[in-house]
Amino acid sequence: MLAELINPYYLQVASFILINIILGVSIYITLSTGQLSLANAGFMGIGAYTSALLTLNFDLPIIVGILAGTLLAGVFGILIGIPTLRLQGVYLAIVTLGFGEVIRVIFVNWESMTKGAVGLSGIPHMGRELLNTLKDFGFDPKILGLQNNQFVFLAIFLILLGVTISIITFFRRQNRSRVGRAFAAIKLDEKAAESMGINITYYKVLAFAQGALVAGFAGALFAHVLAYISPADFAYHRAVEILIFAVFGGSEVIWGPVFGALFLTVMPEVLRFISEYRYMIYGLIIIIMMAVRPQGLIDVNILNWVKLKTPKRRQKHGTSSQKSI
Amino acid sequence: MLIEQLINGITLGSIYAIVALGFTLVFGVLGIINMAHGEIFMFGAFIGVVVTSTFKGPLWLAFLAAIAVTAAMGYLLERFALRPLRNKQGVSHLAPLISTIGVSILLENLSHHIFGPGNHPFRASFAEISFQIGSITVYLVQIVIFVISVLLMYALSFWLGKTKAGKALRATAENLETASLLGVDVKRTITMTVIIASAMGGIAGILVGMAFNSVTPQMGLSIGLKGLAIIILGGMGNVKGAMAGGLILGLAETFVVVYGDSGYKDAIAFAAIIIILLIRPQGLFGQKISA
Numbered sequence: 058m059l060a061e062l063i064n065p066y067y068l069q070v071a072s073f074i075l076i077n078i079i080l081g082v083s084i085y086i087t088l089s090t091g092q093l094s095l096a097n098a099g100f101m102g103i104g105a106y107t108s109a110l111l112t113l114n115f116d117l118p119i120i121v122g123i124l125a126g127t128l129l130a131g132v133f134g135i136l137i138g139i140p141t142l143r144l145q146g147v148y149l150a151i152v153t154l155g156f157g158e159v160i161r162v163i164f165v166n167w168e169s170m171t172k173g174a175v176g177l178s179g180i181p182h183m184g185r186e187l188l189n190t191l192k193d194f195g196f197d198p199k200i201l202g203l204q205n206n207q208f209v210f211l212a213i214f215l216i217l218l219g220v221t222i223s224i225i226t227f228f229r230r231q232n233r234s235r236v237g238r239a240f241a242a243i244k245l246d247e248k249a250a251e252s253m254g255i256n257i258t259y260y261k262v263l264a265f266a267q268g269a270l271v272a273g274f275a276g277a278l279f280a281h282v283l284a285y286i287s288p289a290d291f292a293y294h295r296a297v298e299i300l301i302f303a304v305f306g307g308s309e310v311i312w313g314p315v316f317g318a319l320f321l322t323v324m325p326e327v328l329r330f331i332s333e334y335r336y337m338i339y340g341l342i343i344i345i346m347m348a349v350r351p352q353g354l355i356d357v358n359i360l361n362w363v364k365l366k367t368p369k370r371r372q373k374h375g376t377s378s379q380k381s382i
Numbered sequence: 383m384l385i386e387q388l389i390n391g392i393t394l395g396s397i398y399a400i401v402a403l404g405f406t407l408v409f410g411v412l413g414i415i416n417m418a419h420g421e422i423f424m425f426g427a428f429i430g431v432v433v434t435s436t437f438k439g440p441l442w443l444a445f446l447a448a449i450a451v452t453a454a455m456g457y458l459l460e461r462f463a464l465r466p467l468r469n470k471q472g473v474s475h476l477a478p479l480i481s482t483i484g485v486s487i488l489l490e491n492l493s494h495h496i497f498g499p500g501n502h503p504f505r506a507s508f509a510e511i512s513f514q515i516g517s518i519t520v521y522l523v524q525i526v527i528f529v530i531s532v533l534l535m536y537a538l539s540f541w542l543g544k545t546k547a548g549k550a551l552r553a554t555a556e557n558l559e560t561a562s563l564l565g566v567d568v569k570r571t572i573t574m575t576v577i578i579a580s581a582m583g584g585i586a587g588i589l590v591g592m593a594f595n596s597v598t599p600q601m602g603l604s605i606g607l608k609g610l611a612i613i614i615l616g617g618m619g620n621v622k623g624a625m626a627g628g629l630i631l632g633l634a635e636t637f638v639v640v641y642g643d644s645g646y647k648d649a650i651a652f653a654a655i656i657i658i659l660l661i662r663p664q665g666l667f668g669q670k671i672s673a
Binding site: 093140141143144146147148150151152154155156158159162163165166293297300304334336337339340341342343344347348351 | 648
């Protein structure tokens, strides 16, 4: 019974939704301090390539690779974040865009390491590695009534689901902490925040590094879910795609990019005939959203309205509903 | 050899300069980075391909058609992507940037559908004609490109400096409200600026088509990003800086291909952006705060 419900294709789509949600969260973090960073695709690439190369060349366990990729992306986030603090608005957007392009050109040209534009294939697959490990302990997916294939995709999905929920929970909690309030203050008015004693440099770099960390993590997961990466996966289009998650869903609350990633990943899959026009629709969405609803679909008002309509949730989050900005 | 490369570099650089001028005009007047400029430029190149290859039309007709189409696109861009955001309360200053990114994605994929994804050759009737001066070979195409670019830059400088409309544009760039108080029709000036910038992009598109003999939907992005790098190099909103920056980048790229690793040619522009913004954010030729 369970076996019929589990379709590897749906699970694959669901896994990509979850990775995209993590990417959406990564741009949300930097946006929550009012900085628009388009470097997240580059950080994602750093995470993906680091993890893939470590696991391919040194036979390290996947989890070590993912951690190393995440950390390296975070380090780059700090390195890029500190000098770019001087820049604001469009200048920051352009520098981060330039950084992403430099990273892509390096991936394409460093052929001895990255195999150039062809990309890396045969990256250890997270689900299959897990299955092999479990088989060594005498586990067989048939016990659960599953095919090997189904088990592999189900395992990936569940791992990603757990990871995504933890990330969202973490940043929701952070939003209500001293750090989150500092971010919000900086976004509203940098000078006022500074005069209130908030260390702007520290918090802006922190947001930038967190965004890089999360994007690098998503990239590393991406490499081990897809088992194939190429520089084109982390180019300008990816940067824009991540941006659209936040623009469409909204960047005021964390649920905005989450919803944006969910909706925009599902849409081309459900409407197959549309997927050819996917990017054209993306473009139109951006233009229309900016003209009509620049804060994105989901903002604080909508969230409060939803909470009012669902008494149970309101009770649960009652006291904090006003402050979860 | 050296002089030939120098000529190649100057040809490339003068095209880059024209692309960058489109960016810098819009930034100077509106304070907006027009990310769609590269795609408008690419449409200009495609119009050139359609006129010269499909309809076997003459080159001057290709120029006229490209100017007309890109000017119309400039108007639409201003009307539907920029104007709704202006004077709107509570809109982030990043909104126009994001909006033009939307236009660029739309146009790039539109051209995929209209013209097809592949590489389109651009046949100029005089592509193979070359001159031999001593040991140096100079192609007629290079001369044509260079002459057109210089004429265009000169015309633009004259227009900005000497005509009434140019004066209105500079006034608007300096301060939008004051210009409007002094009787400048700001709305018209802004629309005109975007249209002229786009038409220059269209001309640049045909020049690039002639220079590289190939047009693809992706070229808008790569050349657009370089134009962006150039205006940062030369100073945002600075017309002379855009021209100088274009030449610098064109020469730098040509010499990296000759004396270095050609794979990293495309990285120069972006590395330059990062370094310039960190060391001298106002650009090589910019004042402390450019309008």
